[in-house]
Amino acid sequence: MYKVEVFEDKFLMYKLYEASTNSSVVICPERGGIITSYIVNGEEVFYLDKETFYDEKSNIRGGNPILFPICGQLEQGKYELNKKVYRMKNHGVARTNAWGVIDTKNNNMAAVKLSLKSSEITKEEFPFDFELIFTYTLKDGKLTIDQEYINNSNEIMPIYAGFHPYFKAKGKDISYDTDAENYLDYNDMKIKRYTGNIDLENMNESAAFIDEKKNNISFELKDLKRKITLSYGKEFKYIVLWTVKEKEFICVEPWMSRNGALNSKEGLVYINPKESLKTFLTFEIQTNI
Secondary structure, eight states: OEEEEEEEESEEEEEEEETTTTEEEEEEGGGTTEEEEEEETTEEOBOBOHHHHHOTTSOOOBSBOEEBSOSSOOGGGEEEETTEEEEOOTTBSGGGSOOEEEEEEOSSSEEEEEEEEOOHHHHHHSOOOEEEEEEEEEETTEEEEEEEEEEOSSSOEEEOOEEOOEEEOSOOEEOEEOOOOEEEETTTTEEEEOOSOEEOTTOSSOEEEOOOOSSEEEEEEGGGTEEEEEEEOTTOOEEEEEOOTTSSEEEEEEESSOTTHHHHOTTOEEEOTTOEEEEEEEEEEEEOO
């Protein structure tokens, strides 16, 4: 019923497969631990620009990139910590470094456990000893990412992690089932009342729900007859919405804090020395609705 397969597609790939729901998840540890494919009932959920995936110098446009230790970008690409200035690329270091595989399971589920440890390369941008341990699990068609963020340093470690899932979509004027009452429109930097739908089609910049409390969000992609529900730990306080004009995807992204938090210090999550933070993200897909 469950299988974990290893194959090559330029990079070494791990495929989780569940026969009963005809579902699968494909992960590439070498390319930032990214999920490149998520199929439920035989239908692909994620968008992927394969050219960016195969080009090791490109940021991957698609799948589910991991954002750590920051989400979004920093002003002028830099921040100050302990009176020293560091430079960090958009979305941090996790998506641009190779992860290692710790374990796989195919008993009553299909799962793979990955790890990313700090290195001299990561410390140039983020001067902490850390380890990330993520477990990807496929069961009953649901995809769950259990996360552990470990601070192996002797000082407190600030983070605001997140994810950047690209969902295949045609229409971009979408109603979101959320208890958020307001969103920040990054196109004019104004906080606006959420009235039941947001049309991303002509937005150059993103929008972000800023006051959600129930830790899940659902939306229907009517053209694809599909409903998607994301559930996540309380640490993810913001949902960022983004697209690119004339590309058939929307991004619905759980973030722990808003853009630029390493500079503003607003909403940072702090992990004490020799301690860790555990949380999760689950995707549930209904097809043919």
